[in-house]
Amino acid sequence: xxxxxxxxxxxxxxxxxxxxxxxxxxxxxxxxxxxxxxxxxxxxxxxxxxxxxxxxxxxxxxxxxxxxxxxxxxxxxxxxxxxxxxxxxxxxxxxxxxxxxxxxxxxxxxxxxxxxxxxxxxxxxxxxxxxxxxxxxxxxxxxxxxxxxxxxxxxxxxxxxxxxxxxxxxxxxxxxxxxxxxxxxxxxxxxxxxxxxxxxxxxxxxxxxxxxxxxxxxxxxxxxxxxxxxxxxxxxxxxxxxxxxxxxxxxxxxxxxxxxxxxxxxxxxxxxxxxxxxxxxxxxxxxxxxxxxxxxxxxxx
Amino acid sequence: xxxxxxxxxxxxxxxxxxxxxxxxxxxxxxxxxxxxxxxxxxxxxxxxxxxxxxxxxxxxxxxxxxxxxxxxxxxxxxxxxxxxxxxxxxxxxxxxxxxxxxxxxxxxxxxxxxxxxxxxxxxxxxxxxxxxxxxxxxxxxxxxxxxxxxxxxxxxxxxxxxxxxxxxxxxxxxxxxxxxxxxxxxxxxxxxxxxxxxxxxxxxxxxxxxxxxxxxxxxxxxxxxxxxxxxxxxxx
Numbered sequence: 001x002x003x004x005x006x007x008x009x010x011x012x013x014x015x016x017x018x019x020x021x022x023x024x025x026x027x028x029x030x031x032x033x034x035x036x037x038x039x040x041x042x043x044x045x046x047x048x049x050x051x052x053x054x055x056x057x058x059x060x061x062x063x064x065x066x067x068x069x070x071x072x073x074x075x076x077x078x079x080x081x082x083x084x085x086x087x088x089x090x091x092x093x094x095x096x097x098x099x100x101x102x103x104x105x106x107x108x109x110x111x112x113x114x115x116x117x118x119x120x121x122x123x124x125x126x127x128x129x130x131x132x133x134x135x136x137x138x139x140x141x142x143x144x145x146x147x148x149x150x151x152x153x154x155x156x157x158x159x160x161x162x163x164x165x166x167x168x169x170x171x172x173x174x175x176x177x178x179x180x181x182x183x184x185x186x187x188x189x190x191x192x193x194x195x196x197x198x199x200x201x202x203x204x205x206x207x208x209x210x211x212x213x214x215x216x217x218x219x220x221x222x223x224x225x226x227x228x229x230x231x232x233x234x235x236x237x238x239x240x241x242x243x244x245x246x247x248x249x250x251x252x253x254x255x256x257x258x259x260x261x262x263x264x265x266x267x268x269x270x271x272x273x274x275x276x277x278x279x280x281x282x283x284x285x286x287x288x289x290x291x292x293x294x295x296x297x298x299x300x301x
Numbered sequence: 302x303x304x305x306x307x308x309x310x311x312x313x314x315x316x317x318x319x320x321x322x323x324x325x326x327x328x329x330x331x332x333x334x335x336x337x338x339x340x341x342x343x344x345x346x347x348x349x350x351x352x353x354x355x356x357x358x359x360x361x362x363x364x365x366x367x368x369x370x371x372x373x374x375x376x377x378x379x380x381x382x383x384x385x386x387x388x389x390x391x392x393x394x395x396x397x398x399x400x401x402x403x404x405x406x407x408x409x410x411x412x413x414x415x416x417x418x419x420x421x422x423x424x425x426x427x428x429x430x431x432x433x434x435x436x437x438x439x440x441x442x443x444x445x446x447x448x449x450x451x452x453x454x455x456x457x458x459x460x461x462x463x464x465x466x467x468x469x470x471x472x473x474x475x476x477x478x479x480x481x482x483x484x485x486x487x488x489x490x491x492x493x494x495x496x497x498x499x500x501x502x503x504x505x506x507x508x509x510x511x512x513x514x515x516x517x518x519x520x521x522x523x524x525x526x527x528x529x530x531x532x533x534x535x536x537x
Contacts, residue, residue: 005408214378219406
């Protein structure tokens, strides 16, 4: 009970201090919000790139275009090669007529032109769905090479390299996000430390009196550390809130403009765990900043 | 309760106090007097460890104050009440907050704090100004708030530096009566003052600082005539 009352008193003192120095506090919270917001923006981009990778990966398939006039024996041999591979989940043969019908269905305005051609320009193909767990396998390039070298094959199309590059970009964005987070959290901590140090200077007379009447060190330093913590947490909350507003704005813009590119992907907000992580960055910056500010040399009696 | 053994204090090579030895028993009331700059404030500040002696030993309530680790100083200060010459009130806090500020953080409930503050402020006739800020009070009223703050914890030792300096004659004697009552309840009271009239009328033991040394004086003891010539040796 006593502990709770003391803690409540320390918090009320900390908030009173923040309100008293409201201009400096607001500036500090805004700077922290910008720092954490930048980190959050990085994570938001990484999260959505990851979404793009997942979307593309789900729809990925190897398309093997056959040579014109391929023999039935060669086609059967190619299908056997594909079927025998552990990497293949499903396989479908697409005839030139099916390919033309599909084209006409996708691009309706061009369908009459496709029909008007004297011969069917669409080649016969095999559509192979790879096992999703095999996408990152080292065996995939070899398998694709084998297919491309087969006498029945004209061309093999597969986006695995692009997906790999995209996944690499996601990982890079995430790693950069963490490096940025570390740097900006440190920057935010120093911002908080300086604001708290200025607050300490403003309260120098009070600190002296408190020491003389026997106030425990926890009472003297505690409110400043808690003040830093509150600034960090408020700044981070503001950053997460700001990112959410931006995210809603982007969604509204995509819907309003019917943006064809972005409309393909499901744009999503940061998961709860990442939002909590951002709050944790703010909290850490606040505590570290507060502790830096109340070092003995700044609060020497 | 208070024991000084051969205590000396030096500021930048200048001796302010030398070979100060005296004892004050539990519940004793004693004055400390001497001309301005004689070292009264320095001596008092050593009792609550705002200053460390250059030499000698100070024992307060059984604790060796001179060798006390800094972490234990706050508890020592909380066990005693101190009235500062310049009051040292918190300028942005009300009278109530000034009197009970530290208690708030020690977990004393608000109602209890208010009750204690009211009772103590009543003693110094300021119970009707609990919500006032120090700047709204006269010098005498501020001094009484400082007095209330020193008394609110029922301290075992009360140290007061010129506690009646800004009070009128009637109130000064009322405060002295209060100090005597407090000492009769078992609190040791040490009051630094140069008001010889107050010392005479209160009729208690008096320590006189002269040239940095303590001269045990009687109640009637006024400043020794040579004291004024030694002022140049004294501390700030």
